[in-house]
Amino acid sequence: MSAAISLQGSAMNTIAQRRRATITALESHLSSEGDWLDRFHRGDKALIGEVYCEQQGAVLAVARRYLTEAEAEACAHDVFLRMVQKRSFRENYQGGSLRAWLCTVTRNRAIDIVRRQGRMEKTEPQDLERLAGAVEGDRFVQAAEARRVVDTFRREVLPEKWRGVFDQRFIHQRSQREAAGELQMRRSTLAYQEGQIRSLLEQHLLSTAQRGQA
Secondary structure, three states: OHHHHHHHHHHHHHHHHHHHHHHHHHHHHHHHHHHHHHHHHHOOHHHHHHHHHHHHHHHHHHHHOOOOHHHHHHHHHHHHHHHHHOHHHHOOOOOOOHHHHHHHHHHHHHHHHHHHOOOOOOOOOOOHHHHHHHOOOHHHHHHHHHHHHHHHHHHHHOOHHHHHHHHHHHHOOOOHHHHHHHHOOOHHHHHHHHHHHHHHHHHHHHHHHHHHHO
C-alpha cells in the first residue's frame, strides 16, 4: 500500500515539474521575443545586420518575380535601406514572421515600381505566404505558435478581471512591485491573481499539448 502511495506521489511530482517547466519556458520565450522586438524597433545595429544576412535572399527572390535583375536589386536595397534608416518603418512590424512581412513589403514596393513605369505587371505569385513559408526559420514558426497559444488563452480562458495582471506580469515581464503600481492594486492581491492565472495557464497548456498529440 505504501509503495503504491509513494509511486502515485512520484508521478504527481513529475507532472507538477513538467507543468512548471512548460510555463517557465513559455514565459522565457515571451520575454525574449519582446526584447528582440524592442531591439529591432530601436534599430540595434547588430540585430539589423543579422536580419539583413538572414532575409536578403528571400527579399531579392520576391523582387525578381516582378522586376528585372537590376531593378530587383535596387528594390531590395531600398527595402533594407528604409529598415536601417526609418524607425517608423521598423515599427510597422509588430511580430510574427519577419520574413513574410519583409516579403510583403517588397512585393508591394515592386508592384508600385512596375505601375509607375506603366508596364504590364508580371504574373503575381498565387501564394506569397507559401513562398515566404518555404524559407521560414524555426524561430519565427515557434514564435507564432507561442503567440497563438497565449492569444487563445487570453481571449477564451482568462477572466477579463485578471487580464491586467496577466499583461503586466507575463507579457511585459514587470516585477510584482512595478505591476502593482501600474495597476494600482496591493501586491498581495496581485500575487493571488497571478497564482490563479498560472494555474489556468498550466491547465490550458496541458490541454493544448494533449490535443496536439491526439
